[in-house]
Amino acid sequence: MVVGASAAGLAAAETLRREGFDGTLTLVGDEPHAPYDRPPLSKQVLSGEWTTRQLPLRPCADLDALGLDLRLGIAATGLDLADRTVRLADGSRLPYDGLIVTTGVRPRRLPGDGGAHVLRTLDDALALREKLTPGCRLVVVGAGFLGAEAAAVAWRLGVHVTLLEPAPVPLAHAVGTEVGRVLCQVHLDRGVELRTGVTVAEVTEEGVRLADGEVVEADEVLVAVGSLPGTEWLADSGLTVGDGLVCDEYCEAAPGVYAAGDVARWHNPLFGTSMRIEHRTNAAEQGMAAARNLLAAPDARKPFAPVPYFWSDQYDLRIQAYGCLRGHDEVTVVEGDLGERRFVAAYRTGERLTGVLAVGMPPKAVRAWRRAIAGGAAWREAVPAGGTEAA
Amino acid sequence: MRVELDVPKCVASGQCVMAAPDVFDQRDDDGVAILLQEHPGEELLDDVREAVAVCPAAAIRLVER
Numbered sequence: 296m297v298v299g300a301s302a303a304g305l306a307a308a309e310t311l312r313r314e315g316f317d318g319t320l321t322l323v324g325d326e327p328h329a330p331y332d333r334p335p336l337s338k339q340v341l342s343g344e345w346t347t348r349q350l351p352l353r354p355c356a357d358l359d360a361l362g363l364d365l366r367l368g369i370a371a372t373g374l375d376l377a378d379r380t381v382r383l384a385d386g387s388r389l390p391y392d393g394l395i396v397t398t399g400v401r402p403r404r405l406p407g408d409g410g411a412h413v414l415r416t417l418d419d420a421l422a423l424r425e426k427l428t429p430g431c432r433l434v435v436v437g438a439g440f441l442g443a444e445a446a447a448v449a450w451r452l453g454v455h456v457t458l459l460e461p462a463p464v465p466l467a468h469a470v471g472t473e474v475g476r477v478l479c480q481v482h483l484d485r486g487v488e489l490r491t492g493v494t495v496a497e498v499t500e501e502g503v504r505l506a507d508g509e510v511v512e513a514d515e516v517l518v519a520v521g522s523l524p525g526t527e528w529l530a531d532s533g534l535t536v537g538d539g540l541v542c543d544e545y546c547e548a549a550p551g552v553y554a555a556g557d558v559a560r561w562h563n564p565l566f567g568t569s570m571r572i573e574h575r576t577n578a579a580e581q582g583m584a585a586a587r588n589l590l591a592a593p594d595a596r597k598p599f600a601p602v603p604y605f606w607s608d609q610y611d612l613r614i615q616a617y618g619c620l621r622g623h624d625e626v627t628v629v630e631g632d633l634g635e636r637r638f639v640a641a642y643r644t645g646e647r648l649t650g651v652l653a654v655g656m657p658p659k660a661v662r663a664w665r666r667a668i669a670g671g672a673a674w675r676e677a678v679p680a681g682g683t684e685a686a
Numbered sequence: 687m688r689v690e691l692d693v694p695k696c697v698a699s700g701q702c703v704m705a706a707p708d709v710f711d712q713r714d715d716d717g718v719a720i721l722l723q724e725h726p727g728e729e730l731l732d733d734v735r736e737a738v739a740v741c742p743a744a745a746i747r748l749v750e751r
Contacts, residue, residue, distance in 0.1 A: 306739055313735065332744050334697070349695070352744045575742040576701060583739055606697055606742075613698065613717075656702050658717035 296389060298371045298381060299397030300324025301333065302575060303556025305457050306582030307395045312361050313315070314590050321389060323381070324361045325370035325398075328417055329358060332577050337444040341384035342451060343424060346538030359475065371398070374532040376549060391573040393589045396529070396540055396554040397582060400522035400573060405436065407463060408498040411516040414445060426515045434503055434513035436495050438465035438479065440607045442519035447609040450487050454494040457488040457511060459495055459503070470616075470652055471626035473685035474640050477633050477654075481610055503545030511680055522573060524558045539571040546585040553589050555581035565671065566619055566649065574605040602669045612636065615661060618668040626685045628680055629664075633685065637663060640685060641678050648677040688749040689734055691721040695745035705740055706733035719745070 296309075297304045308322050324330070326656045331350040339345035351358075358365075361588050366383065373382035380388045402413035412423045423445075427433065433449050435442045438460035462468065494506040502513035524539045529592040534548050535541040539560030542548045542568035546561050554561070556578040560571040572581075584599040591597075607614045616649050623642040629651075639661065642650035651664040667677045689709060698717030702710040708730055711720045726734060731750075738746045 309739065334742065354747070357747070373697050576699065576740065579740050579742065604699065604701070606699060608697075615699070658698065658703075658712040659714070662700055662704070 296321040296323070296381060296393070297395045298323045299399055299558070300326070300330050300367060301397065301399055301555065301556070302330070302352065302366075302578035303399070303559075303582035304395070304397035305330040306579040307397060307555055307586040308363060309582045310586035311590065312608070314587060316590060318392075320363050321366060321391070323366045323369060323371055323383065323389075323431055324349075325368070325384075326416060326418075327368035329355070329365075329367065331417060332575075333415075335495050335613050336417065337414055337441055338448065340417070341414075341424050341427070341445060341448045347421075347640060350417065356515035371528050374529055374534070376533055376552070379551070383596045391408060392551065394552045395582070395585050396548065396558060397556045397578075398525035398528070398558045400524050400557040402518065403521045403523055405495060405518050405520065406497040408516070408518050410500075411436075411498045411518050413518050414441060415522070421657060423515070431456070431514045432512065433457070433515045433517060434459060434511055435502060435517045435519060436498075437519040437521070438482075438489065438491075439519060439521065440466070440605075442517070443478070443482065443609050444607060445517055445519065446482060446487055450482075450485055451610075456482075457490065457513070458482060459493050459511065460489065460491045461494045461503075463492050465489070465491065469621050471620075471623065471642070471685060473633060473674060474652060477636060478609070478612075478614065481612055481636075484608070485610065505649045522557070524560075524571065526558060532677065541569075544600070545588045545596045546581060546599050549586065551589070553585035555585040559585075561599060563600055564598045565669070567601065568619075570603075570619070572603050574603055576604045577601065602665055604665075612654060614652065614654055616650060616652040617661070617665040618642070618648075619644065620650040620652060623649065625674075627678055630660060643674045643678070646674055648672045648674050687726065687728070687731060687734065689721060689724055689726060690743040690747040690749065691719060692743075692747070693718060695743045697743045697745075699742050701740045701742060702737040702746060705737040706730060709734055710737060 330352045370384045418615045432455045438458045464475040526536045540554040542561040544562045557573045588596040625643040637654045637655035653661045696719045
């Protein structure tokens with residue numbers, strides 16, 4: 296059984312079938328839609344370039360061919376490890392022999408934000424799109440990648456956008472101060488208002504109220520302040536939950552129970568650390584890995600040791616990153632130039648090259664850096680002297 | 687088998703090139719994927735399946751016969 300019917304869950308289900316599992320395969324999802332792709336929600340769906348017809352992860356025929364017991368629009372509400380059953384919101388209890396948890400994340404909320412938008416599901420995106428009419432005032436709370444993408448789309452639609460961000464430089468904790476400045480400058484260039492160092496206390500009828508009492512007026516408010524893993528349904532299960540469902544390097548949380556995608560916190564041996572990754576590519580790769588390990592004999596399982604990857608589109612910028620950027624000790628521009636918005640920045644953690652972030656560079660150049668990260672390259676060997684330190 | 691690439695959906699991640707380098711490449715200017723062979727040999731089936739699975743834009747489809 297696979298609980299969670301988005302990218303990770305679908306990848307797990309497909310892999311189980313491809314690897315020869317021909318028993319009953321139940322895929323449970325809390326949304327009513329067939330598995331669809333989320334990254335376009337804050338891009339082509341919000342802008343109206345795409346219709347919902349372009350969103351399904353697989354054509355109907357391919358989904359049908361998997362022979363799934365597909366339970367959509369029904370959330371899982373509980374797990375009994377001893378009985379090996381999953382409880383669903385419609386009151387049913389489904390037995391399983393093996394389980395893969397792919398319940399993703401849900402948006403973090405703010406006080407009073409019942410009337411505000413969040414952006415996680417297709418329904419969220421369609422509701423926001425409908426409101427983004429030229430001249431309307433949108434406040435985006437949180438200038439992370441999601442907030443920044445939504446701001447870029449809204450600006451293009453003729454909306455007056457204000458981005459509110461508690462940190463002095465958006466994304467600095469992830470990408471470093473200098474790269475963070477470059478990434479937020481693209482908003483300022485277009486007249487998007489960016490206010491940093493401001494904390495939003497609550498969402499109100501008029502807009503949002505800041506911690507110092509000031510009210511920033513808005514017609515629509517988008518709250519993009521991060522997410523929480525979808526683990527509530529596991530609270531009394533006995534599984535270890537701590538910012539995600541805690542798994543070992545095989546993505547196993549308990550005998551016969553695996554996890555993948557945004558919800559999974561697992562030990563990545565490539566970096567020697569526990570991580571939880573909310574990236575589209577990880578969902579698919581980890582779904583496949585968890586499924587293979589679930590079917591494998593105990594001594595044939597493989598640790599899941601990926602180089603994380605994400606991309607973000609904002610205006611004409613395509614940002615791509617490999618590896619682990621957070622918690623880095625040093626950032627150096629190793630190719631190109633920050634000012635030209637065409638560069639590769641390398642990230643050092645300890646003595647290793649642990650990540651790169653590229654803007655506007657040829658793909659082959661970026662792939663070479665990925666290989667270095669995957670090989671566990673030492674910083675001194677991978678990064679030639681003469682790079683420009685970028686704080 | 688036949689491979690279909692939905693070019694407008696491609697997000698230029700290059701995941702397909704890493705999974706199946708004999709079947710996919712990327713344009714130098716914007717990284718968008720290029721289909722090198724529409725009918726790859728059976729020996730490439732596993733690579734193509736991997737590419738379909740890891741594509742973050744669901745832009746590749748494999749039609750097996």
